[in-house]
Structure formats: C-alpha cells, structure tokens
Amino acid sequence: MTDQELKEIMKPENIVYKKSGLLRDNIMHYCPGCSHGVTHKLIAEVIEELGIKEQTIGISPVGCSVFAYNYIDVDWQEAAHGRAPALATAVKRLLPDKYVFTYQGDGDLASIGAAEILHACNRGENIVCIFVNNAIYGMTGGQMAPTTLVGMKTATTPYGRNVDRNGYPMKITELIAQLPGTCYVTRQSVETPAAVRKTKQAIKKAFLNQKEKKGTSFIEVVSTCNSGWKIDPIKANKWMQEHMFKFYPLGDMKDSVKDDPESYKQYIE
Amino acid sequence: MTEEIIIAGFGGQGVLSMGKIIAYSGIMQDYEVCWMPSYGPEMRGGTANVTVIVSDKAISSPILHQFDTAIVLNQPSMDKFEAQVKPGGILIYDPNGITKPPTRKDIKVYKIDATEIAAKMGNVKIFNMIVLGAYLKVRPVVSLENVMKGLAKSIPARHHNLLPLNEEAIKIGGDNIIEVK
C-alpha cells in the first residue's frame, strides 16, 4: 500500500470504527484474549454515548480489574476486596443525580463480597453492577472461585473442583434476580460480535434504568480467563460456550422495576 | 453542695426516669448534673440502677461507690447498696418486697410505702413520683418548682396532661415518708 492510499483510507469520512474517547491511552495489563478489555470498552462507549462522563463515578474491585480506573476516563474509587457495592451505595445516596457503577469479578463479588452485593441489590440501590464471571481468581494466580465449575482444575483444585470438598458452583446472578430491589438482571457474554452488541445494549439499558431510578441493574458477563484456564484464547471461547454457558445460561432473568413498597404493607396490616 | 445519689430497683419501676427528673431539675436550678445508668440485659426486666450527681461545682467521677443517698426499691438493691451509703448519709426504701430491712446505725433510714400508696391512688405508674417526693422531703436539693420544670422537660409533650397528677404524687410522697429509728 502506498502512502497516498494510506492517507486516503485514514480520511475522517472513511472511519468505520474508532476507540471510544473515554478509553485512555494506557496499554491494558490484561492478557490477550481476556474479556475485561471488551467489557471496559463497552462501558466507555455507553458513558460516552449517553454524554454522562462528568456525572459518572466508577468503583473498581480487587482482582484483575483492580486497575479498571486506569482505562476509563471518569472519576473512580478503588474499593477494598468485595466492598464495591458498599462504596457505591454511599456515593449514590450522597450524590443521587450522578451515575454510579461497580465493576467486580467473581471472587470479589460472589465470595468475599457476597454480603455487600446482596444487600445493595436488596435495598434496591439505584446503581449499575457489572459482574465479570470467568470462574477463577485471575489476579492471584488461578485459584478456585465460587463460580468455578465442578471438575474444573484450578491452582487450589488441582484435581478438579469436588463438591464434597469445595461445595457447588454458585449461581449468584440467579440469587440476585430474586431480590426485590433489582429491576434488571441479565447474563451476557462478549466472545462474538453479536454477543458484544447485546452486552452493550444491556449496559446501556442499565445506565438508563439508573437515570429513571428503577432500582439495581445487574449484568453478569460470562468471561474467559485463558491464562487461568491454561488454554489459548480461541479454545477458551469455545470452552466457555460449551461448558460455562451450559451451567450459566445467557439471557435476561428480570427486566422490570424494583418491587412496589406498597405491596409489602399488607403483611403488617 | 454536692449530692451523690444511687436509685436502684427493678426494671419497670421508673428508676431511670426518676433519676432523669432529678437531673433535669438540677439543670433548671443551674447545677451541674450527671446521670449514669446501669445498662445491659438487666434493663430488660432485671435490676436497674442509676447514679445521679447534682452539684454546684464541676462533677468529677460519674462512677461512685459511696453515696450521700441511696433510694432502694428491692431486696437485691438493698443487699448491694446499704453498705455503700456514706456514714451520716441517707437510705430511703420501700418496704414492699424487702425481707431484710437495713441494719446500719450510722446512717439515717427512711421508709416510704410507695407501692401501697400508688395502688390506693389507682395508678402504679406514679410509684416513682411518690418515691421522688419522699426523697425531696428529706433532701430538698432541688425546689418543687424546678422539679415540675424538669418533669415537663423529661416527659413527652403529649403526656403533659399528667403533670398535675405527678405533682400530687410528689406531694403525697413527701407527706408519707417516715424515719425508721
């Protein structure tokens, strides 16, 4: 390709795709093939498209996405392990006109932070919760997570997860869908262009729900961890489709508004 | 002037609120006051006691083991606090339910049959006001006027219609206290 041809291609009218203006220029620390990068991109795009950059506060977790704050250009708070929903609760209540979202992995949200996420969702905090579930602890080197499938090998289940020893994989999103404070609970993925588009729609809907004060919106993104799973990215996607989706089926679990408080009065009347 | 009081009895006898009224009355009289309750499970039906200090100087310790006056409304409190009255101090008790009356000779002992009087007046809730009246008769640390002001402060406005009844109970308590010799 000649320089002239290259210049032609790079003309603004020829742009078919560009990086969200909200994605910072730092090089991401995520492994090639990791789902975090795409999920970050979608959040950045949604915030940009809604024009709410200067009204948005993100809460990052402990885990691989601990550095989420380095990549998306909004104000961020970095929470202690598992506590993001507690931070978000306070931020949203103190700043009810801002947009607040949490970003957590499976160890952070479903294990050490189980109490905080369940109670925030049960109170119906008007926030967006993004839950990236790759069934493993990535940051600490691939140990068993609450969502690790039975038989899955990890650093702490070297012979595969065993129910007698390790308990069952936790479908925390199903649990959260039962809570009256949630308005929108869905499980998505980002391994194909179609899936990416659906997840983006889900994230946008969640932020709009917050605008309309509908309750807690909760989006699980079933993800891969090719490093932790010790397979290459393409195989990881395939493995996820074949195994993870079977146990963690995709789709909406709830799409309405939080329960009407009036309907709870009957019990003491 | 410093008056250090312990009021002790069963939860529900109005021990803590009696202390609170004395403390509030003290404030009305420009005194320093301190009200220190026993707290915990005993509040819920067991024994309850409160230390009240009224003084014209800054109050040092809120916790005392020696008192100018002990107001004792049940036997467990008698067992505990008779010994803690300062020599020359005062012990006031309601004989109802007391199986072992006080024996000390170096203190002044008074009796107020508040349980019976309250029953006769047809309102057990004014029991503690009768005891308060009896106490104020022998230790007038605060004036009745200030007690009534304190009372108005320490009970909710919706119960202010009961103020005259309380005042009557205080007067009856004062008329019925008997020194035990």
Add this chain to the structure above:
Amino acid sequence: MGELRLMKGNEVIAEAAIRAGVDGYFGYPITPQSEVMETLMIRKPWEETGMVVLQAESEVASINMVYGGASCGKKVMTSSSSPGYSLMQEGISYLAGAELPCVVVNVSRGGPGLGTIQPSQADYLQVTKGGGHGDYHVIALAPNSVQEMNDFVALAFDLAFKYRIPAVILSDGAIGQMMEKVELSDYVPRRTEEQIRKECGDWCTLGSNRHNVVTSLELDSTIMEERNVKLLKKYEEISKNEVRYEEYMTEDAEYLFVAFGSCSRICKKSIEMAREKGIKVGLFRPITLFPFPTQQLKALGQKMKGIMSVEMNAGQMVDDVRLAVECKVPVEFKGRNGGIIPSPDEVLEALEEKLVRK
C-alpha cells in the same frame, strides 16, 4: 450560649453530627452505642439538612460506605463499639492509605472477643498504634464528658479534612450511656457541591473531567515508598500541631495520675480525696491519644516523685507514659478489666500503696 440539654453521650454524637453539617452517617447496631443511630433515625435529618442516614448490613459495609462517601469529599461518619471497630480495621487502613477524611466513633467495651458490653479502654492500642495493616495513624480524640462528645464531632471533622485523615473519637460505654448537661453547638450548613469542589476538587470523585482516582494501591515500590514517606510527614506535622491535653491540680503536685476519658474523671475524684489527706497529686489527661502529648508529659512528669497511669485495661497507655518520661521517674499502673470502672477509692489506694508509701 448554645442550647442547653440533658443528653446521653451517644445521643449527643447524633445531634452534634446533624449540627456540624455532616452529609452521611452509616452504621450498624451494637451495644453500648446503638443510641447514636437510633437518635439520628428519630431526628430524621434528611428532612432537615439533607443528611443521609443508613443502617448498613455490617460494620464492614458501614466503614466502606464511609470510604465511598469520603471519596466524594463529603463529611461522612460511622460509629460502633469495640468488636465492630475491629471489623472496621481493614476499611480504616484503606481510608488512611487513600488519605480520606472521615470520623469514626468508638464507644468502646471490654474484650477480647464478644467480651462485655460494659465500658473499657482496651482499644487504646488498636486505635493509637494502627489496628489495621500497614504504617498508618488516625487522629484519636478521647472525650471525658458528654460536652466533649458534642465538641469533638466538629473538631474531629475539622482535623480530618485539614489533614485528609480518619479521625477517631475514642469514647467508652460510660460516656456513651451517661447523661450530662450539654451546650449544643450551633448549626453549620452542609457544604454545597460547589464548595466541596473548591475545597477538595483536586482529589475527590464527584464526577469530573479530571479523571480523579481515589485509591490506596501502588504496585511500584519506589512510588509506594514515597507515599509512605508522605504519610509519615503528615503524622509528624500532626504531632507537632495538634497535641491536646489537660492538666488538673498539677502546679504543686508531687505525684501525677495520667488518664484519659472516663478514667480521668475517676482520677479527679481521687485527687479531691487525696488532697484531703494531704497527698499532693495532680492529673495529666491526654485529649489526643494520637498525637500523644509526649513532650508536654515529659516536661511535667520529670518534676514528679512518681506517676501512675490509670486505665480501664491491662496497661496499654502506660508504655507511652514511660517513654514520655524516658523512664526517669517511677511509672506505676492501676487498671481494671472486664468492663469494671475503677472506683476513686481504689485508685487512691493504689497510688498510696505503689508510690506514696514507698
């Protein structure tokens, strides 16, 4: 003259918070401090000043809600008692690491474990020497009256924001539960978002185009060390500027009680009794436990024949007293445990036995 009331220490914390223009309170019930949140819920400050009051699911959540609120530059606080304060240690370490201002009230009780609900000062070490992980301090104020429970709420917030540091009010069950006459502070309006941006805009996360990030994380050890050094400098600065203490009858004293909080009140009574017997004893009361009034105690203490640290614990502050006087003066200890408050008589007896008669 402000409004005079007869109130419990715990109730006053709530009232003082509303009047200090606090934006948010996040708490969890625990004896002997539950009246703080109960009073707030009765007062409904959200109708009056817009203050947020929330009963959290745990002390862990409470302190992390405080972290979230503090990160926004808001005036936020929590209160608890010893076991709950233990649970908050992780959060307090994060707050210290991220240099966030907040106020934590610990109406302490006896331990270890579930211990007792009766008053204790056995959290002295936990509050003054860290408690959580990492090199950090919090400012620790020790009220000894209901009036100081009122006064220290606003003071704690002032110091917290001045130095971007958590400030702890270390009280105990006795001061929390007792009622005294208190002159309430005047109302200070809550700060507007504009005011917060002006004061804290360079770091707080109110939503901005600045990409403000509140974090305690730094994986580069060279930079992390710089952060540690910055914190240590801040603690030095605080130690230089913010020492608070009280002296009582020390002018002619030959002996000295050192006591904080409830115990300082007991000691004052013991001093009244001692002076009737001709024993010249005074009191040195640290009001800030961190920064500890080391220099002030050194100057005074070295004139004494003997010093006695009086505490409701097994001897936690006594080491700081010994260090202050550089072991040049005999330092004895009198303590009670298990939620028992020493009586003025036994404190005086201990002084006579361990120091005067020697």
